[in-house]
Amino acid sequence: MPSRRSFLGQTVASAATLTVAPALPAMAPASAAVERLPIALMGCGGMGVHHLKNLMNRPDVDIRYVCDVDANRLASAARIVEAGQGHAPTPVKDVRRILDDKTIVAVWMATPDHWHTPGAVLAANAGKHVYVEKPCSHNVREGRLLVEAATRNKVQIQVGTQARSTKTCQEAMARLHGGAIGDILVAKAWNSQKRRNLGHVPPSQPPAYLDYDLWLGPAPEAPFYANRVPARWRYFFDYGAGDMGNDGVHNIDVAIWGLQVDRLPDRVTALGGKLHFDDDQQWPDTQYVVCEYNAAHAGGLARQLIYEQRIWSPYVQEGYENGNAFYGTKGCLIMGHTIGWKLYGERNKLLEEMTGPVDIRSHHTNFLEAIRSGAALNAPALAGHVAAGVCHLANISTRLGQTLRFDSTTETLPQNEPASALLKRAYRPGHWATPKGV
Ligand SMILES: NC(=O)c1ccc[n+]([C@@H]2O[C@H](COP(=O)([O-])OP(=O)(O)OC[C@H]3O[C@@H](n4cnc5c(N)ncnc54)[C@H](O)[C@@H]3O)[C@@H](O)[C@H]2O)c1
Structure with missing residues (x-):
């Protein structure tokens, strides 16, 4: 990778185009015994x-x-x-x-x-x-x-x-955190794609090959519905967080990575609903979210994270189905989910672009190295929590139609009982998998 100085030098004359090659499979030297x-x-x-x-x-x-x-x-x-x-x-x-x-x-x-x-x-x-x-x-x-x-x-x-271990994303972050677009005050994430209608189905007997009781686990007892299991459970309150917690969370995580915040936001407001699908799914198919981070909690600058979702769109947004935009005081960076990005300067001058494949293998490698040698994780639990937490807070705001004033130090919603109740969930009484402290 060029140093930032040489990179800036190159970009004066023309936009640089880079393609990152797929990572080679990690091969053990023939002579070395690898501990499995x-x-x-x-x-x-x-x-x-x-x-x-x-x-x-x-x-x-x-x-x-x-x-x-x-x-x-x-x-x-x-x-x-x-x-x-x-x-x-x-x-x-x-x-x-x-x-x-x-x-x-x-x-x-x-x-x-x-x-x-x-x-x-x-x-x-x-x-x-x-x-x-x-x-x-x-x-x-x-x-x-x-x-x-x-x-x-x-x-x-x-x-x-896995974006956190994907080369194109890491390179984008190097530009952003190196100051390529100035102070990043706003990051946007979007989830704009075409999903299917789940229909309306009555409860039915679970199939014989499925242990539905164990599938439910600590979730409240509920009848089986054929349009929830497998894979579509994510559109129901008790099992998932809608498409924001499904695909959206990838881009929300990248937005947070770019903004360099390591806590939940201080204010969240969201609107959304089912504008398109007439079916059983419970979470919105259309949703707009704005989160604000106080300057003291975001490296000295007040910052915003915006999320947009339309899961009935047979077309892309900004050239990418799902993606991110980072808006800085000197330029902006538009990024497709784990596939590449374009960096623009003043008056939308294209300064650099990069493409490359998603790299889940490196995400596995990073995890295994952390286990073996204590190497830093690329996506530790805290990063996962603050990204998923944005989805959960935005979903609470959407469900209640309220702007939430969140205490991001205690992770509570003071003097807001209805919203506080949704910071957690109901569990099946006495279930062995219920975490202590919920
Ligand atoms: N990182 C990514 O890019 C990415 C992509 C797709 C899905 N995902 C995530 O992967 C997860 C699974 O998604 P999916 O689409 O494969 O869903 P899925 O419903 O197809 O698969 C989940 C599997 O878990 C099994 N299961 C349920 N309860 C279990 C239990 N108690 N013990 C053992 N197995 C149990 C189910 O029977 C099912 O086979 C989700 O959290 C999803 O968000 C991540």
């Missing part, structure tokens, strides 16, 4: 299998267990790993089998969101390092408990926001 860390995966759905496929041919891990409450998915995941790794993992339905096994060093969690913090805290309490998918929490309180679990147990908790 025994690991496990909880949640073998779309994302879980994506993790498995990226993990099973690494020389530095041994996938010992796969875990799912869906017997079909479990069997399929075990077969995939056996073929890729050369030996089969043990398939289990109940994560406690993994947590009881003292040889397991780390657990990847790609369950629905209502299991993220409960599962991760259980694993951390059992001394396991945890890679937990985004959003790392179901609500603000859980996010804080996750951060505390990492510190208390002295374990590494990496959140699945």
Whole structure:
């Protein structure tokens, strides 16, 4: 990468175009014996299998267990790993089998969101390092408990926001944090894509291959609905945070990274609703959010984070389906989600651009290095909490139609009982996975 000075020198004459090559697979030298860390995966759905496929041919891990409450998915995941790794993992339905096994060093969690913090805290309490998918929490309180679990147990908790380990994003941050667009006062994140209608369905019997009681876990008891499981649970209050907590949280995390804030905002206001879909989903399909950070909490400058969501759009925004804009006093940077960016100076002069692929493998590598050598995590629990927390606060503001004055030190909403109640959630009474302190 050019130094900032030489970079600026280059850009005087013309816009620089860079393409980042895909990272080469990490190969062990033929002579070196690589210690394979025994690991496990909880949640073998779309994302879980994506993790498995990226993990099973690494020389530095041994996938010992796969875990799912869906017997079909479990069997399929075990077969995939056996073929890729050369030996089969043990398939289990109940994560406690993994947590009881003292040889397991780390657990990847790609369950629905209502299991993220409960599962991760259980694993951390059992001394396991945890890679937990985004959003790392179901609500603000859980996010804080996750951060505390990492510190208390002295374990590494990496959140699945792989932009943090993707070269193009890191290069963009180097420009932003090096002053390329001046003081960044506003960062925008958007989620603009085409989702499907979930329809209206009555409750039904869960399929025989699914342990629906274990799927619900610590969430309140509820009938089974075929348009929630799998994958569409994210559009329902008890299991997810809508598309803002799904895809939006990636871009919100990048916005926060650019703004260099490490806490939740001081004020949040949001509007949203279902403007398009006539179906069972509970969260908005259309949403607009503004968060403000006090200067004292954001490196000496008051800053804003804006989020826009329209999940019924068969077209892109600013050239990118999902993305970010960083507005500085000297220029701006427009970024597509993990695919590239363009840096503009005064009067929209294009100064530099870069493209490159998303790199989940490096995110795994960073996590494994943190476990082995204490290297700094790229997406630690705190980063996951402050990104997910924006989604949760914005969703509270949207649901109540209120501007929230949030105490970002105590993470409370003083004198606001209705909103305070939504900082956490109801759990199934006495369920074994309910985190302490919720
Ligand atoms: N980082 C990314 O880019 C990215 C992309 C997609 C999804 N995700 C995240 O991955 C997670 C999973 O998403 P998905 O689309 O694969 O959902 P999914 O519903 O397809 O998969 C979740 C799996 O978890 C299983 N599960 C549920 N409860 C379980 C339990 N108690 N124990 C074991 N398994 C259990 C389900 O049976 C299912 O197979 C979500 O949190 C999502 O936000 C991340």
